[in-house]
Amino acid sequence: KAGVTQTPRYLIKTRGQQVTLSCSPISGHRSVSWYQQTPGQGLQFLFEYFSETQRNKGNFPGRFSGRQFSNSRSEMNVSTLELGDSALYLCASSKQGAKNQGETQYFGPGTRLLVL
C-alpha cells in the first residue's frame, strides 16, 4: 500500500507570494492533517480535514488555508508569504482522524518551503 505523498518536496518563494502544497493520503484514509515544523517552534498543528470539511484548526493566521477534495487529497495554501513561513510542512493521514481517539497518523515526507 502506497504511503502518504506530498508534492513538491522543495519550494523556494519570495515574500509576498503565495504557495500551494499538495498531499495525497493513504488509500482509504479520509482524514488529512497538516503540521508546520520549524527549529524554534517544533511541530505545530495547522488544521485537519475530513470528508472535504475542515474539522479542527490550530492557532495560525488566516493566511494559512486548506481544502480537501472528494478523493481525500488535500491542498494547503499560504498567501502573502513571510520569512517566518519557512518551514517543513508535513501532512498526515488516518482513517477517521479526530473521530477515533486511538488511531495513529501516518506522515508524509514533507514539503520544505524556503521564503526569501
Place this chain on the structure above:
Amino acid sequence: KQEVTQIPAALSVPEGENLVLNCSFTDSAIYNLQWFRQDPGKGLTSLLLIQSSQREQTSGRLNASLDKSSGRSTLYIAASQPGDSATYLCAVKSGNSGAGSYQLTFGKGTKLSVIP
C-alpha cells in the same frame, strides 16, 4: 493549553548501550501518547502508541511507558545501534470530545546519536 517537554534535547551514546528518553506533558486529560522517529529531512515514523488506559507498549527493542497521572512517558531503547540515530518525538492527543475537536501536541524532540 497542553504543553509537551522532552529531555534531554540531545543525547550521544556508544553502540550497545541501553537508554531512556523522557517526555512530560502538562494536562493529564489525554487520549493517547505516541512516540515518533524522524530522520533528517524526512517525515515522521510512528514507533509506539499508548492508549490512555494502558501503562506500556513494546515493539522489538523499544518499550514505552505512560504514567498519565504524573504526566510522564519514557521510551526505552535496548542495545542501541547506529541505525537508531534520529530525532525522537513524543506527541499527546488531547482535546474536547464534546466538540469533536482533538489534536496532537508535539514535544521538540530528543536528537539521538549512537556512536559505533
